[in-house]
Amino acid sequence: MSHPHPELGPPPAMAEGALRIVALGGLGEIGRNMAVFEYDGRLLIVDCGVLFPEPDQPGIDLILPDFEYIRNRLDDIEAVVLTHGHEDHIGAVPYLLRERRNIPLVGSKLTLALIEAKLTEHRIQPTKLEVVEGERHRFGPFECEFFAVNHSIPDALAVAIRTPAGIVLHTGDFRMDQLPSDGRLTDLGGFARLGAEGVDLLMSDSTNAEVPGFVTSEREIAPVIDEVIRTAEKRVIVASFASHVHRVQQVMDAADHHGRKVALVGRSMVRNMGIARDLGYLRVPPGLIIDPKDLEAYPPEGLVLICTGSQGEPMAALSRMANRDHPIRVAEGDTVLLASSLVPGNETSVNNVINGLVRWGARVVHKGNAKVHVSGHAAAGELLYLLNVTRPSNFMPVHGEWRHMRAHAKLAALTGVPEDHIVIAEDGVVVDLFDGRAKVVGAVPAGYVYVDGTSVGDVTDFALKDRRILGEEGFISVVIVVDSATGKLAGGPEIHARGSGIDPSMFDAILPEVERALQDNAADGVVDVQQVRRVVRRTVGRWVSDTYRRRPMIIPVVIEV
Amino acid sequence: MSHPHPELGPPPAMAEGALRIVALGGLGEIGRNMAVFEYDGRLLIVDCGVLFPEPDQPGIDLILPDFEYIRNRLDDIEAVVLTHGHEDHIGAVPYLLRERRNIPLVGSKLTLALIEAKLTEHRIQPTKLEVVEGERHRFGPFECEFFAVNHSIPDALAVAIRTPAGIVLHTGDFRMDQLPSDGRLTDLGGFARLGAEGVDLLMSDSTNAEVPGFVTSEREIAPVIDEVIRTAEKRVIVASFASHVHRVQQVMDAADHHGRKVALVGRSMVRNMGIARDLGYLRVPPGLIIDPKDLEAYPPEGLVLICTGSQGEPMAALSRMANRDHPIRVAEGDTVLLASSLVPGNETSVNNVINGLVRWGARVVHKGNAKVHVSGHAAAGELLYLLNVTRPSNFMPVHGEWRHMRAHAKLAALTGVPEDHIVIAEDGVVVDLFDGRAKVVGAVPAGYVYVDGTSVGDVTDFALKDRRILGEEGFISVVIVVDSATGKLAGGPEIHARGSGIDPSMFDAILPEVERALQDNAADGVVDVQQVRRVVRRTVGRWVSDTYRRRPMIIPVVIEV
Structure with missing residues (x-):
């Protein structure tokens, strides 16, 4: 198995007839999936998603792939193929379209409806949306064939990309539910046909590669949910x-079955289910849905509320209910059902929400105590099926952290893919498929681009480092006024602090020392501003460290009057 | 089941013959366990531990129970009983002893040796340490009987407290391993005898009350660890x-069995295992241990390293190995074994450590993929055994979050404890045992006391709120100089910012507006400092919000010269 080293340099020019693959996100992380394929000077992009921030990225709303690699080549993009409508696959599309409005977007009917709604929120009118199903479409030199796959959202697709360099199969996110609730099976027959033709490179979803066996069928969840609703005392x-x-x-x-009305709570839930119903993906029995405003008109035991917030998002309805900061007051006898996965990183938030709800007397049913959710990603057993049916010459695990990609690589090796035909690449690593072999040839920048408020990329890793220090230690600022005419000290020092946990009166102890240090450094009365900053930082920093064993940010401010 | 309401007022004076119980920590949280028992004006404390901070408590090192409730009554304390040597049970003892040095400390041999080592680090010489085993001891009006329990540290104890108000059994942390590796069983027979005598109140460990069934015996871990070491290619x-x-x-x-040498890495590991060996709790085969400095002298396949850092603590050896920031360079063929639980809240850190290790080629074995750890806390099945053998008249779940205490209360109800004899109390809730009934009678303050660096309690929730804002949004400070003689503006405004992610050049856009606002507010030339602060905060705040949709802390600094 080959894998990248930090010493990877920029990639060489492409050999004629080669296909180049660069993931700008999704390799080494769960999220912001984006793969750029290049053949003969033209580009095809598969997915363009966002990553959600971790605690060490405070204040960040979203993380985007870095478009720098393609920024000067936007006109070379033939299309962006969107495998399905999850945020980590479509969330960065509005930001890409800001750079070139008329990039064609390709995907299934539901996927494109969801991206269209998202673009409308960003006030972007897409120029070209091309709905595909299981057929072939040509985008420049890329002949794409689409295959149905099942996942935790309807209408997901895998895509096979044919160029003279060979056939690449990119699975998108998928699983292989053999009894899917909508009857839409992952197209194993199609994959087998492709395998018979010869898959030169398989790029396959690694999220659950560490999970042995098979993911339970979605169908087995239904009776559990039905039972929860049947036995619920009051609201669900x-x-x-x-x-x-x-x-x-x-x-x-289940609500309909037990004669309960359903209210959808929350903007995104209402919006998406509206789209799904309009397009025929959701069957809503007549009279089932009521307006959340009318909840009071129904007895608690006649109601089911469906909302977001299953990941403990602080502003979502569920968190606010747990904190008694929502018009819907959770009470003794209510049942809360978290019918979702627990996305890694959200454990603490979800635990806090569960404790809040339990405290008010609710019964909380979740995947930890009942079979109310199954993953949308193929487990190891399913991944082996795919590997065996496609028998790829080369394999590249995608969509996963290192642990998942390594585990997936091992599975590929077990099915007979030669170890030196398995490529584990991180974001930015350049892989060329040439002469039947996939090989790492270099790397390009693929860092995080942070969205904070309305700005994209303004907040840098440098600013984040400042935030981490400020957030853990607070700051102490020391203001000094200098007479610009004479260069002499004219006022201050004055000390201000926030978040340091140091009582302001304590600064009386250090002020004389700062004053003395300043005088020593301006013996001739003339202030060297850089020197003043250094002296202040050192004097105050040492005092705080010695007195409190803390390291707040020390900010000397020299102002000229 | 009765549970506290926010409207609980201060407790009434105690009835004669009543036993009062106030937990200052551990109820509604996992950590800082501390229960204060009062009878006839005298106090007995069971445990005095710390809580580790969550992400919304940035920069905090430790959280202590609030000693305010007992601060004026330190001389009434007969003893502090320490049930076992974990930090969440003994970690706050040094801080309590700072307030009264000669409080007697009571516990098992190992527990007291560990607390003694901890006190030495705090440069505190304890006055009185009383080693107990399974026998009765009197501390003022409290007759205590100690019972062996097993847990994830040797020598843990439960304590029965006898007063004329009745018998209270406090389990500490426990499980009921029926084949413990040191042969020291939880004293179920003793509990049965106590039950026959009549337990008036059972206070029992709730940590695993949600986990059905029984925790696997510690003994079943040994062969798994043995197998991991046997099959490891290089270092373990x-x-x-x-x-x-x-x-x-x-x-x-296992290392000895397979002819490998063992190196202990990390100060706390070396210290504690030294204590355990000296007291006979750890049997070390001669010649097994080598100095980490001598690692190079042995082949990788002849080594086992034992270190801390299983929770992803950033400064621990394991995290630093994962980041290649440690002399021990993890490499292809190495095996890393996380033989520990995953403490809630640490999921992200541990995941990052695993990914880092896997990236360098290590095989990582953890409780998610092998049976290499069992919990030290009794699961529901074991808790039922205890409830049935003690048959308490009243029950109070302790040591757990709300979800755990509620689940434990349900188990108690199932075994026949009447619902109105089950008390779910949060930290600070006052429970009186009187006339055979345990009842909530009020509440006292039991907030968080933060340790940050050398200071205790200086960092308040107010400072933490500042830190959260600074950490998420950074700050913008606007410095204005005022002539103290005339009250007129003499310099500035100057804008400085850190962590805001706003390019300093952008402030050129807002400076004129701030200047204009200042002039408007000092039309007569004289500055109203409070007014200036308000104007600056409003002007800059609105600009940032409109332009960037962000809310950094805005800090106006007015300095007089």
Whole structure:
């Protein structure tokens, strides 16, 4: 197995007839999936998603792939293929379209409807949307064939990309539910046909590669949800992803079955389920849905609420209910059903929400105590099926952290892919498929681009480092006024602090020392500003460290009057 | 089941013959366990531990119970009983002893040796340490009987407290391993005898009350660890808690069995295992241990390293190895064994450590992929045994979050404790045992006391709120100089910012507006300082919000010269 080293340099010019593959996100992380394929000077992009920030990226709203690699080549893009409608696959499209408005977007009917709604929110009118199903389409030199796959959102696709360099199969996110609730099977027959033709490179979803065996069928969830609703004393509040149409369908069916009305709570839930219903992906029995405003008109035991917030997002309805900061007051006898996965990184938030709800007397049903969710990603057993049916000459695990990609690589090796035909690449690593071999040839920048408020890329890793220091230690600023005419000290020093946990009166102890240091450094009365900054930083920093064993940010401010 | 309401007022004076119980920590949280018992004006304390901070408590080192409730009554304390040597049970003792040095400390031999070492680090010489085993001791009006329990550290105790108000059994942390590796069983027979005598109140460990069934015996871990070491290609690096003597014993036994040498890495691991060996809790085969400095002298396949860092603590050896920031360079063929639980809240850190290690080629074995750890806390099945054998008249779940205490209360109800004899109390809730009934009678303050660096309690929730804002948004400071003689503007405004992600050149856009606002507010030339602050905060705040949709802390600094 070859894998990248930090010493990878820029890639060489492409050999004629080679296909170049660069993932700008999704390799070494769960999120911001984006793969750029290049053949004969033209580009095809598969997915363009966002990554959600971790605690060490405070204040950040979203993380985008770095478009720098393609920024000067936007006109070479033939199309962006979107495998399905999850945020980590489509969330960065509006930001890409800001750079070139008329990039064609390609995907299934539901996927494109969801991206269209998202673009409308960003006030972007897409120029070209091309709906595809299981057929072939040509985008410049790329002949794409689409295959149905099942996942935790309807209408997901895998894509095979044919160029003279060979056939690449990119699975997108997928699983192989053999009894999917909408009857839409992952197209194993199609993959087998492709395998018979010869798959030169398989790029396959690694998320669950560490999980042995097979993911339970979505179908087995329905009776559990039905039972939760049947036995619920009062209201049932279901939290799920706003895109999980099948799960919402199961909840609606169970509610209907037990004569309960359903209210959808939250903007994204209402919006997405509206789209899903309009396009025929969600069957809503007549009269089932009521307006959340009318909840009071129904008895608690006649209600099911469906909302977002299953990941403990602080502003979502469920968190606010847990904190008694929402018009819906959770009370003794209510049942809360978290019908979703627990996305890594959200454990603490979700635990806090569960404790809040339990404290008010709710019964909380979640995947830890009932079979109310199954993953949308193929486990090791399913991944082996795919590997065996496609028998790829080369393999590249995608969509996963290192642990997942390594585990997936091992599975590929077990099915007979030669170890030196398995490529583990991180974001930015350049892989060329040439002469039947996939090889790492270099690397390009693929760092994080942070969205904070309305700005993209303004907040840098440098600013984040400042935030981490400020957030853990606070700051102490020391203001000194200098007479610009004479260069002499004219006022201050004055000390201000926030978040340092040091009582302001304590600064009386250090002020004389700062004053003395300043005088020593301006013996002739003339102030060297840089020197003053250094002296202040050192004097105050040492005092705080010695007195409190803390390291707040020390900010000397020299102002001239 | 009765549970507290926010409207609980201060407790009434105690009835004669009543026993009062106030937990200052550990109820509604996992950590800082501390229960204060009062009878006839005298106090007995069970445990005095710390809580580790969550991400929304940035920069905090430790959280202590608030001693305010007992601060004026320190001389009434007869003793502090320490049930076992974990930080969440003994970690706050040095801080309590700072307030009264000669409080007697009571516990098992190992527990007291660990607290003594801790006190030495704090340069505190304890006045009185009283070693107990399974016998009765009187501390003022409290007659205490100690019972062996097993847990994830040797020598843990439960304590029965006898007063004329009745018998209270406090389990401490416990489980009921029926084949413990040191042969020291939880004293179920003793509990049965106590039950026959009549337990008036059972206070029992709730940590695993949500987990059905029984925790696997510690004994079943040994063969798994043995197999990991047997099949390891090169070095084995084991991360565990520095207090988990039994686990370290198992690793040493397996290393010895396969002819490998063992190096202990990290101060706390070396210190605690030294204590455990000296007291006879750890059997170290002669010649097994080598100095980490001599690692180079042995082949990788002849080595086992035991270190801390199993929770992804950033400064611990294991995290630094994962980041290639440690002399021990993890490489292809190495095996890393996380032989520990995953403490809630640490999921992200541990995941990052695993990915880092896997990236360098290590195989990582952890409780997610092998049976290399069992919990030290009784699961529901074991808790039922205890409830049935003690048959308490009243029950109070302790040591757990709300979800755990509620689940434990349900188990108690299932065994026949009447619902109105089950008390779910949060920290600070006052429970009186009187006339055979335990009842909530009020509440006292029991907030967080933060340790940051050398200071205790200086960092308040107010400072933490500042830190959260600074950490998420950074700050913008606007410095204005005022002539103190005339009250007129003499310099500035100057704008400085850190962590805001706003390019300094952008402030040119807002400076004129600030200047204009200042002039408007000092039309007569004289500055109203409070007014200036308000104007600056509003002007700059609105600009940042409109332009960037962000809310950094805006800090106007007015300095007089």
